[in-house]
Amino acid sequence: MATVQPHRVRAGRGVELGLLLLALAIGVASYALAGIGTTDKVPPDVLGYGLGMAALAIGIHLVLRWRAPFADPVILPITVALNGIGLAMIYRIDFAYAARGREDGFAQRQLVWTAVSVVLAAAVIILLRDHRTLRRYTYTAMIAGLVLVLLPLVPGLGRTINGASIWVRVGGVGFQPAEFAKIAFAIFFAGYLVTHRDTLALAGPKVLGLQLPRPRDLGPILIVWGASVAVLVLERDLGTSLLFFGLFVAMLYLATERLSWVVIGLLLFVAGAVIAAGAFSHVGARFDAWLNAFDPAVFDQSPGGSGQLVRGLFGMASGGLFGTGWGQGRPDLVPFAESDFIVASLGEELGLTGLLAILLFFAILTERGMRTAIGVRDGFGKLLAGGLAFIVALQTFVVVGGVTRIIPLTGLTTPFIAYGGSSLVANWVIVALLLRISDEARRPAPSMKPSLTPVAGTPVVAGDDDQPTEVMRGVR
Amino acid sequence: MSELTITLLRLGYLALLWVLVLFAIGVLRRDLYGTRITDRRRRKAAVPAAAAAAVATEPSKPETAPTRIPRAARSGSGPGRLVVTEGPLRGTIVPLGTSSVLIGRAPGCTLVLDDDYSSSRHARIFPQNGQWFVEDLGSTNGTFVADQRVEAPTPVPTGTPVRVGQSVLELQR
Numbered sequence: 001m002a003t004v005q006p007h008r009v010r011a012g013r014g015v016e017l018g019l020l021l022l023a024l025a026i027g028v029a030s031y032a033l034a035g036i037g038t039t040d041k042v043p044p045d046v047l048g049y050g051l052g053m054a055a056l057a058i059g060i061h062l063v064l065r066w067r068a069p070f071a072d073p074v075i076l077p078i079t080v081a082l083n084g085i086g087l088a089m090i091y092r093i094d095f096a097y098a099a100r101g102r103e104d105g106f107a108q109r110q111l112v113w114t115a116v117s118v119v120l121a122a123a124v125i126i127l128l129r130d131h132r133t134l135r136r137y138t139y140t141a142m143i144a145g146l147v148l149v150l151l152p153l154v155p156g157l158g159r160t161i162n163g164a165s166i167w168v169r170v171g172g173v174g175f176q177p178a179e180f181a182k183i184a185f186a187i188f189f190a191g192y193l194v195t196h197r198d199t200l201a202l203a204g205p206k207v208l209g210l211q212l213p214r215p216r217d218l219g220p221i222l223i224v225w226g227a228s229v230a231v232l233v234l235e236r237d238l239g240t241s242l243l244f245f246g247l248f249v250a251m252l253y254l255a256t257e258r259l260s261w262v263v264i265g266l267l268l269f270v271a272g273a274v275i276a277a278g279a280f281s282h283v284g285a286r287f288d289a290w291l292n293a294f295d296p297a298v299f300d301q302s303p304g305g306s307g308q309l310v311r312g313l314f315g316m317a318s319g320g321l322f323g324t325g326w327g328q329g330r331p332d333l334v335p336f337a338e339s340d341f342i343v344a345s346l347g348e349e350l351g352l353t354g355l356l357a358i359l360l361f362f363a364i365l366t367e368r369g370m371r372t373a374i375g376v377r378d379g380f381g382k383l384l385a386g387g388l389a390f391i392v393a394l395q396t397f398v399v400v401g402g403v404t405r406i407i408p409l410t411g412l413t414t415p416f417i418a419y420g421g422s423s424l425v426a427n428w429v430i431v432a433l434l435l436r437i438s439d440e441a442r443r444p445a446p447s448m449k450p451s452l453t454p455v456a457g458t459p460v461v462a463g464d465d466d467q468p469t470e471v472m473r474g475v476r
Numbered sequence: 477m478s479e480l481t482i483t484l485l486r487l488g489y490l491a492l493l494w495v496l497v498l499f500a501i502g503v504l505r506r507d508l509y510g511t512r513i514t515d516r517r518r519r520k521a522a523v524p525a526a527a528a529a530a531v532a533t534e535p536s537k538p539e540t541a542p543t544r545i546p547r548a549a550r551s552g553s554g555p556g557r558l559v560v561t562e563g564p565l566r567g568t569i570v571p572l573g574t575s576s577v578l579i580g581r582a583p584g585c586t587l588v589l590d591d592d593y594s595s596s597r598h599a600r601i602f603p604q605n606g607q608w609f610v611e612d613l614g615s616t617n618g619t620f621v622a623d624q625r626v627e628a629p630t631p632v633p634t635g636t637p638v639r640v641g642q643s644v645l646e647l648q649r
Contacts, residue, residue, distance in 0.1 A: 019500060026493060026496060033489055074503055077500070364500050
């Protein structure tokens with residue numbers, strides 16, 4: 001007699017170690033090539049740098065072996081590779097700035113932030129034994145998220161840098177609380193939607209094949225929409241506003257499978273964007289710089305012109321198919337080449353081939369997150385993993401789309417690559433949560449005792465399957 | 477450093493990036509595999525190669541899945557396998573021998589359905605006098621042979637759809 005069983009999952013820690021060594025090789029090669037390109041010799045500290053990165057990566061790998069042995073084997077190596085590429089590019093841009101008399105030391109600080117992030121991610125994996133614990137903090141997460149979003153508006157605490165009030169400065173360390181708010185909101189949305197998804201999915205009239213929700217169920221989406229518009233207006237940050245709203249609509253869709261929520265969300269967003277573009281000059285300027293980027297008047301306009309965008313485009317164009325090579329281009333001609341426009345810098349020096357590989361890293365990372373969401377058994381975990389994976393995907397799309405002039409430019413950071421401590425820490429925490437959930441998703445169910453099933457004849461049914469059967473209605 | 481070395485390093489680095497991409501995709505390719513079928517008697521013989529050959533790789537290509545039809549069933553003109561044609565396990569093939577096949581949600585069943593609309597022990601398909609019969613085991617939603625609810629053991633001709641919960645099965649030669 002034959003049995004049907006799901007494909008046995010391999011724990012994959014060995015595979016992870018192999019991929020991790022490859023990712024470390026990429027990180028160290030990036031650093032060495034950046035040094036060769038800028039100073040014509042291999043950086044003297046490349047060995048120490050490589051050992052440090054290897055210690056961090058192997059350290060978190062050992063933590064996974066200890067605390068999450070069934071975690072996904074691809075997520076960690078991809079993250080390490082992205083982080084390494086980003087560090088090397090920041091290091092390389094530091095040289096370019098130093099040649100022009102600007103001593104920034106971005107790479108040193110990013111290195112410290114990387115160490116902090118990896119340690120924090122390991123702490124999350126060690127301390128959070130079960131992701132379902134987070135469901136208890138659904139409404140705490142909502143309040144924490146709102147407080148974090150509003151923090152930059154507190155007088156004396158918030159800082160306005162380059163027109164956006166998204167910074168908080170405490171004791172000499174500045175950070176962007178919105179980066180952490182996105183995790184808090186993902187937890188809140190997952191906890192809220194897992195409780196309320198039936199009402200949101202099933203009640204309401206059907207119009208033109210779309211299952212519309214009841215007006216009173218529209219409340220939460222309107223509140224979130226209002227909050228993201230408030231972020232846009234008060235903090236002048238288009239990217240964060242788009243990220244929060246997109247996250248909510250995506251998680252609503254994940255929870256309810258109703259296309260109507262996506263349609264309603266898109267309509268609300270387009271309406272909000274059009275009104276904002278008309279009402280606020282800085283949003284309008286973004287649209288103008290996007291649509292008429294090559295207009296000399298728009299190019300020269302400062303602030304809010306398209307100079308940065310167009311310089312980035314020319315940088316990527318000069319990179320071509322295979323790039324100029326590490327240290328051979330001039331990415332520093334673009335303002336904020338180390339943070340907002342690091343994608344353009346990478347496009348210039350690694351070319352389309354390299355940039356596509358990096359984009360595929362993000363695609364694989366997102367796919368693993370979504371696969372985790374499919375595999376995990378509890379609804380909260382599904383929504384949380386789906387939401388976190390979507391954050392990474394949306395953030396990458398918004399940044400790369402902005403830099404390549406597919407959508408208007410917004411001020412989000414490229415996950416793991418761009419310079420910025422808060423972004424790096426927050427994204428590593430997202431990776432830690434995904435690893436924790438994927439451990440739960442891939443852990444095999446406890447196996448049946450084989451002695452209970454005789455080889456021939458009617459098998460004896462074990463006693464632990466007394467869940468009620470759903471009654472079919474309206475099928476026939 | 478010479479121009480050539482620099483160019484080789486540059487292209488080698490890009491190749492390294494793609495090696496990681498392809499390796500990662502190679503690892504996650506395993507997700508595409510669905511369920512696998514193992515023959516209990518074969519497994520006892522502990523031939524790993526045979527177990528690997530019995531893996532039904534892709535649900536979209538059931539005809540490529542190697543099935544082992546027992547000699548007793550092959551010699552007669554009766555059906556040789558039970559195929560799931562609809563539902564989450566679509567493409568799954570259960571080779572038919574001389575003993576009955578228990579279908580349901582309980583882990584002990586021969587064909588385990590992960591389906592909220594099927595009972596733990598839903599139906600049984602068994603051979604008698606050279607013919608296969610289906611019998612409903614008191615399930616909540618019933619078993620249907622060609623859209624007729626099964627009340628008593630009913631003969632199942634080859635190719636007739638048998639509905640169990642959300643799945644449709646049929647006997648094939």
